Amino acid sequence: MTPNLATLPHRPTANAEDALASARRTLAVEAEAIAALAERLDDHFTQAAQLLLDCQGRVVVSGIGKSGHIARKIAATLASTGTPAFFMHAAEAVHGDLGMITAQDVVIAISYSGSATELLTIVPQVKRMGARLISITGRPESELAQLADIHLNANVTKEACPMNLAPTASTTATLALGDALAVACLEARGFGAEDFARSHPGGALGRRLLTHVRDVMRSGPAVPTVPVTASITDALTEISLKGMGMTVVLDAQEQVVGIFTDGDLRRLLERVGDIRGLTVEAGMSHKPYAIGPDALAVEAAALMDENRKNLLLVRDPSGALIGALHMHDLLAAKVL
Structure with missing residues (x-):
């Protein structure tokens, strides 16, 4: 059956100049957010990096929603650069996955608002276990920030979204902060190219550095x-x-x-x-x-x-x- 073109929904088309202008605005906002974050770093970051370096267990990175996606990437980056880490979904944690955590672990809890119910539900149990807690939020006064052993402030003045609603600049800043932690630990450990290759044996670098x-x-x-x-x-x-x-x-x-x-x-x-x-x-x-x-x-x-x-x-x-x-x-x- 041939569709009636008149009844099909209208598909918007992108004006080239408008699309480029929008892209440049987005990148500018996110670049400004990261630059501001760099200027704001203080002893809390140093303490967080040391906590990861001292960790005798695993680094458990958790979040939900967009923060969960960022948490998963941060865990992967840490794991591939010499800091044993894994991602734990905050919603699954309250239904049994909390058993992954031990007293030797460090938990990084990510919520821009600092009020994600799932995270706030598991934090008391994490503390009772004896695991240390690093929180990354955009609100230092939030409950999650106050409960953490160390809080890292990922606040941004505005999102790249024109409605200031969709997490854009805030997720970029959080991801960059996670990368900064991973690289700081990498450098402190003297983690080199051959170490990286051993974590990536299937990649091109692994083949180049591990094949004799x-x-x-x-x-x-x-x-x-x-x-x-x-x-x-x-x-x-x-x-x-x-x-x-x-x-x-x-x-x-x-x-x-x-x-x-x-x-x-x-x-x-x-x-x-x-x-x-x-x-x-x-x-x-x-x-x-x-x-x-x-x-x-x-x-x-x-x-x-x-x-x-x-x-x-x-x-x-x-x-x-x-x-x-x-x-x-x-x-x-x-x-x-």
Whole structure:
């Protein structure tokens, strides 16, 4: 059935200039709110950060409504930057989830009004358990602020919403305050890039900082090798079989004396022409580039890039061959 266009609700269209002006006003209001918050920080912030650093349990971040969404993000940021934390929904807390909290925990309760019923219901029990309480509100005189061990003031002069109703500048300021706490704790702990990577093993940074050459190199039968006395034909067969575009050349003691690559073959053909009677020694490259198995894969990539190579041998500290690494292996492992 074809709809009657005349009965369809009118869809507003955005005027480009008006939309941009509105966006700029919103960003300006929120930027001002954060700037004012930065100027207002005092010893309460320092005390809150120290409380998190001293916490022997977990940091439990709670809120409801828009504050709940902000609380969830703050908990995630804390957890990923070295401060064990989780989010507890305030409404679920009054129906059993309060059992997640122990006396060793620190609770961060977030409510801009400072009067969220669900939070005020659980605060007495949190205090009885012996857990410490940090509140983040926009009203220092509110009940939640007064009940907390430490109160952080996230007050804003106005919301970005033209009606001054929808939580916008206030939620942005609260989120920024949570980020500030997380970063202060991160820096105090000396939490570095490798620590961050361990919290994000599935991300690009985790792969770059946690993947070592030994994790992605080819080893054993997968590494193409031929003796120094092998014919060019035998070398080409090994190159084709192993798919690395090269073969390692070994002496009688199975020590590396060079590599023979597709490029070496082309150069040998240009120089000699008829290669049928030659051994691989006639065209191999001496002193191939190598790296250790414990180096980061990104270090191998940098070495390849610096020397315009697409492969490296992998050798242990004694110089023995233990593997080989091609640029394609790094790409497959999503290190690059």
